[in-house]
Amino acid sequence: MLFKQQALLRQKLFVLGSLAIGSLLYLVARVGSLDRLQPLCPIDGRFGPRGQEEIPLRALQFKRGLLHEFRKGNATKEQIRLHNLVQQLPKAIIIGVRKGGTRALLEMLNLHPAVVKASQEIHFFDNDENYARGIEWYRKKMPFSYPHQITIEKSPAYFITEEVPERIYKMNSSIKLLIIVREPTTRAISDYTQVLEGKERKNKTYYKFEKLAIDPNTCEVNTKYKAVRTSIYTKHLERWLKYFPIEQFHIVDGDRLITEPLPELQLVEKFLNLPPRISQYNLYFNATRGFYCLRFNIVFNKCLAGSKGRIHPEVDTSVITKLRKFFHPFNQKFYQITGRTFNWP
Ligand code: A3P
Numbered sequence: 001m002l003f004k005q006q007a008l009l010r011q012k013l014f015v016l017g018s019l020a021i022g023s024l025l026y027l028v029a030r031v032g033s034l035d036r037l038q039p040l041c042p043i044d045g046r047f048g049p050r051g052q053e054e055i056p057l058r059a060l061q062f063k064r065g066l067l068h069e070f071r072k073g074n075a076t077k078e079q080i081r082l083h084n085l086v087q088q089l090p091k092a093i094i095i096g097v098r099k100g101g102t103r104a105l106l107e108m109l110n111l112h113p114a115v116v117k118a119s120q121e122i123h124f125f126d127n128d129e130n131y132a133r134g135i136e137w138y139r140k141k142m143p144f145s146y147p148h149q150i151t152i153e154k155s156p157a158y159f160i161t162e163e164v165p166e167r168i169y170k171m172n173s174s175i176k177l178l179i180i181v182r183e184p185t186t187r188a189i190s191d192y193t194q195v196l197e198g199k200e201r202k203n204k205t206y207y208k209f210e211k212l213a214i215d216p217n218t219c220e221v222n223t224k225y226k227a228v229r230t231s232i233y234t235k236h237l238e239r240w241l242k243y244f245p246i247e248q249f250h251i252v253d254g255d256r257l258i259t260e261p262l263p264e265l266q267l268v269e270k271f272l273n274l275p276p277r278i279s280q281y282n283l284y285f286n287a288t289r290g291f292y293c294l295r296f297n298i299v300f301n302k303c304l305a306g307s308k309g310r311i312h313p314e315v316d317t318s319v320i321t322k323l324r325k326f327f328h329p330f331n332q333k334f335y336q337i338t339g340r341t342f343n344w345p
Helices: 002-040 057-072 076-081 102-109 128-132 135-140 154-159 166-172 184-201 209-213 228-230 233-240 252-260 261-271 316-337
Strands: 092-096 115-117 150-154 176-181 249-253 281-284 291-295
Touching: 076 184, 076 209, 076 316, 092 102, 092 166, 102 115, 102 150, 102 252, 102 261, 102 291, 115 184, 154 166, 154 228, 154 233, 166 281, 166 316, 176 252, 176 261, 184 209, 184 316, 209 228, 249 252, 249 261, 252 261
Parallel strands: 092 150, 092 176, 115 150, 176 249
Antiparallel strands: 281 291
């Protein structure tokens, strides 16, 4: 009798467990699919092409589903034509700076209903092999979008690569260029931390930051060290200015994007001539992550991957002071050229 009751109980538990797991799997799949569909995901869920009537939520979800199919390459040419979807060359590019907050900026701009991001870094202009594939190859790497939307891509290596300004100029001389910067010493340490993590993952040892940033022979800042060179923003910007006027650049404060993202994003909306659509609703502070995360709508929100917001190793204060002193004159020049002043030490 007791055995029979136990068997019945086990059976009930099994059914309940299966139901719970099934529901969980459904939810995971649903949130996952929303993640992939987010480029069309509007802030208020109802933003349609300007001057057009609001698209009902159900229809929009249907369209998002289609966009996903298009991305996977499952759509026929007829379907693409029917829904008026296009792959457009970017109207704006986040050209750098590496570790400045380029991913956060791209993802946050993607909250805007008129912006569609290229998810991957495309490295078209900095990679000779990719560049040789031609502009059509580049365009085909862009996500599907509606004609009224603009496409944005980010490849931070563009900022420091010699050939890139001329190549971008040849594609579109009036393109808008976004540069996100952080206090140069912090950025250099962040850059080092990323490389260090890569070495550790491969069980390799690596030098301490101090050893790389300071030349042991002269005890001066080692300008051959890439993480240092990348932080001399003005040197790189000057190369770009041979091709583009300063009005075509917008400088984003990467330190402020961490602590107070909305005003920075509003400045970008203005620079891109977009109507202000990103609001505080779209950004919420996640205390566990210690960063702002993104809210697309009531169902879907996300934080950046764990590789964004790493803990930096402790660096000798005398090295930090030396680096800050080194960057100081370059920073002054950068403020002067860009017309944007930062409180960098
Ligand atoms: P750290 O890892 O040094 O903290 P990039 O995307 O260009 O590689 O920049 C990475 C940096 O973006 C991170 O550097 C992090 O500080 C910054 N960042 C800005 N906003 C963020 C956000 N909302 N979530 C996570 N990281 C963010």
